[in-house]
Amino acid sequence: MTQPSDIEIARAAKKLPIQEIGAKLGLAPKDLIPFGHDKAKIEPEALARLDDRPDGKLILVTAINPTPAGEGKTTTTVGLGDGLNRIGKKAMICIREASLGPNFGMKGGAAGGGHAQIVPMEDMNLHFTGDFHAITSAHNLLSAMIDNHIYWGNELEIDMRRVVWRRVLDMNDRALRQITASLGGVSNGFPREAGFDITVASEVMAILCLAKDLADLESRLGDMIVAYRRDRSPVYARDIGAHGAMAVLLKDAIKPNLVQTLENNPAFVHGGPFANIAHGCNSVVATRAALKLADYVVTEAGFGADLGAEKFFDIKCRKAGLTPAASVLVATIRALKMNGGVAKEDLGAENVEAVRKGCANLARHIENVKSFGVPVVVAINHFSGDSDAEIAEVQNYVKTQGTEAIICRHWAEGGAGTEELARRVAEIADSDMSHFAPLYPDEKPLFKKIEEIAKRIYRADEVIADKKIRDQLREWENQGYGNLPVCMAKTQYSFSTDPALRGAPTGHTIPVREVRLSAGAGFVVVICGEIMTMPGLPRHPAAEKICLNDAGEIEGLF
Incomplete structure (x- = not known):
């Protein structure tokens, strides 16, 4: 019998009206702004009423470095949330919204999988409630106003060679990475690279x-630096007069989106910064609201723990004053075998030795998460081809790392497949074992922060950067930005900047290619290796298989 696809499972879901999901959280119908029958935004007034409530326990789900074999971090996040509710806990899930770029590119959807999904899956992976379109419009409004200011006399004396505000599009399109704008004569403005x-x-x-x-x-929008003058002094978005109009475009987008799992448990799906080129966490507004509405909040951070968890701890938790109570590190036997050197086409054969070798990657992530003072449990996301010997190898190995690995069958069984994990995570969260602290203090110099992450998290020997990059970091420190955290932009596939270097490499070098000051967001982006802030499509993008069937239903989206 053929196993139904993710989209077929999602389409068969018995969804409750979104007002009933809100009622589970104590929210009245007037607190919700419905988008159809199965999704809604939360009114700011309803969120303001929650301020005096105590916070629930925050649980982070992270993973080993991603491989083509798949790890299932979002699926485990959803499964754990369902599992906690199944054992009688009041739990919520907080994840990011999906980007159209990877959905139509290579990665696929971001709503979970199998019987551990958030629905409506099709809407979540497409336009949803329009948040990303609002962000795109707000961003590009500022772009247009910068060029318009220059066109009408450039009163701010912007150096056109130093406009740092690029345009955005929610699509993978390598042809737009570098363009020339304002061609076509006097009426179109002054030509420049963009x-x-x-x-x-x-x-x-x-x-x-x-x-x-x-x-x-x-x-914060007003604080964004968009360009520099000839004397290198910064020009802010508020100097252009754009921040008010941008906020108007975002007034609804900042409201959290409420949806449900296949088991009718509440979930916030809100915000979606990439984890390899941004900070990779859902919104602070949604997370803080969930902590007031539920006793346990399960959230995730993008890609592996070297990127997602580090940024969750060092950027989101630091800036929002959040204290995670526990963490779950997701791994699959298949992914561990790939980290142990097995080719994708050979993953079906039992290979305990490769699992043992691949566990070096798992151990590195366990050690890293523990270094933040947060207790960690390993979730083995089960596949039907996993052998008992391979599972035992992982469980025994993890014991040597001072923790435990629990088999999870949420993909096939939903919340019933994560009850053991849910009980253990709740026990850890309730025991107040966490002694969370960020990796580095605010006052450490920016380049030292980069080195701290590279050496302690990636296990690199050194960080190399041109003099102009070091000078730029010192200049930002002199301008008062030295206390900001750093957001490392690098490949998600390896601890190094070489995506082919799997496992737990040591002795490598982290090359810093560029640094960007995100003064409004409150961090410095450090671009390493060959990472791109505008991805391209693969040779055969997922879009080739996405279509409408004869019944008008979406096919190929996963």
Whole structure:
């Protein structure tokens, strides 16, 4: 019998009206702004009423470095949330929204999988409630106003060679990485080099996800640096007069989106910064609201723990004053075998030795998460081809790392397949074992922060950067930005900057190619190796298989 696809499972879901999901959280119908029958935004007034409530326990789900074999971090996040509710806990899930770029490119959807999904899956992976379109519009409004200011006399004396604000589009399109704008004569402005990033790499996206409310959002938008004058002094978005109009475009986008799992448990899906080129976490507004509405909040951070968890701890938790109570590190036997040197086409054969070798990657992530003072449990996301010997190898190995590995069958069984994990995570969270602390203090110099992450998290021997990059970091420190955290932009596939270097490499070098100041978001982006802020499509993008069937239903989206 053929196993139904993710989209077929999602389409068969018995969804409750979104008002009933809100009622589970104590929210009245007037607290919700419905988008159809199965999704809604939360009114700011309803969120303001929650301020005096105690916070629930925050649980982070992270993973080993991603491989083509798949790890299932979002699926485990959803499965754990369902499992906690199944054992009688009041739990919520907080994840990011999906970007159209990877959905139509290579990665696929971001709503979970199998019987551990958030629905409506099709809407979540497409336009959803329009948040990304609002962010794209706000970002590009500022772009247009910068060029318009220059066209009408350039009163701010912007050096056109030093306009640092690029345009964005929520699509993978390598042809737009570097462009020439304003060609075509006098009426079109002054020609200059420009380019596009993907919307999820926009500083506007990062700001929306880190702002505490609409007023904070508008203030941060005004703080964004868009260009420099000839004397190298910065020009801010507020100098252009754009931040107010941008906030208007984002006034609904900042409201969290409420949806449900296949088991009718509540979930916030809000915000979506990339994890390899941005900070990779859902919004602070959604997370803080969930902590007031539920006793346990399960959230995730993008890609492996070297990127997602580090940024969750060092950027999101630091800036929002959050204290995670526990963490879950997701791995699959298949991915561990790939980290142990097995080719994708050979993953079906039992190979305990490769699992043992691949566990070096798992152990590195366990050690890293523990270094933040947060207790960690390993979730083995089960596949039907996993052998008992391979599973035992992982469980025995993890014991040597001072923790435990629990088999999870949520993909096939939903919340019933994560009950053991849910009980253990709740026990850890309730025991107050966490002694969370960021990796580095605010006052450490920016380049020292980069070195701290590279050496302690990536196990690199050194960081190399041109003199102009070091000088730029010192200049930002002199301008008062030295206390900001750093957001490392590098490949997600390896601890190094070489995506082919799997496992747990040591002795490598981290080359810093560029640094960007996100003054509004409140961090410095450090671009390493060959990472791109505008991805390209693969040879055969997922879009080739996405279509409507004869019944008008979407096929090929996963």
